Amino acid sequence: MEGIKKIYINSDGGAWIKEGMNQLGSIEYVLDEFHLSKYVLKMTSHMLDSKEDARVGVCKIIRDGTKKEFDEIVERLEGCAKTESQLKRIQEAAKYIKNNWTAAKRRLWRRNGVCACSAEGHVSHVLSSRMSTLALGWSRLGASKMARLREWHYNKNSMLELVRSQQVR
Structure with missing residues (x-):
């Protein structure tokens, strides 16, 4: 392991993965594509004709923005929710993304050898x-x-x- 400069772990952010990373040392967690997409879709599926624009906007803010900007777009998405279940879905997805914020940013930056895992x-x-x-x-x-x-x-x-x-x- 001496010749290895950096290890990236593609994960859903489960506690057991995070604990394993702590045990191993200098490993960076990257939110896997599957889970990031799943939660972005959850947040935007109620947007009907504008859901693709909403998804692009959410991903752009995760990649380049701040948590404050993310909260603002979440509020706009919540404002478009027509049912309690849509609102709950948005809130759950936003919480998941915020709990995995840095790892989600790493996924979308795609820098320094970070690659997708399927x-x-x-x-x-x-x-x-x-x-x-x-x-x-x-x-x-x-x-x-x-x-x-x-x-x-x-x-x-x-x-x-x-x-x-x-x-x-």
């Missing part, structure tokens, strides 16, 4: 789409095997070749 999106797309769509219960063994099958499939490997390579029991 792990969360892949987990959601590859595993959750198959394993949680239906009300299914999975054993550890079954879940592990299904995860490997999904990985095999999404890495463009032949399922037929996999079957042919299996030992007959």
Whole structure:
């Protein structure tokens, strides 16, 4: 680790990740793309025709602005909320972003070797789409095997070749 200048951790900001970073030393936390996008979408989904402009504005303020400016745009978004649930969604998303402010800024700056990580999106797309769509219960063994099958499939490997390579029991 002596030759490594800086380590960035792409994360959702979970306490266990932050604690692990404290244990390891000079690691910088970067809010992962999946979670930042999720919460920006939560804040702006009620904006109908102007939601794309609102998303761009929110991201610009996170990247270049201050928490005070962020609070101001949050107030404007809250002013456009038509229901209590929309208001609650905006407030929850804003709280999450403010709790991960520096990490969100790092994500949007994209400087000094900070790069995106698609792990969360892949987990959601590859595993959750198959394993949680239906009300299914999975054993550890079954879940592990299904995860490997999904990985095999999404890495463009032949399922037929996999079957042919299996030992007959």
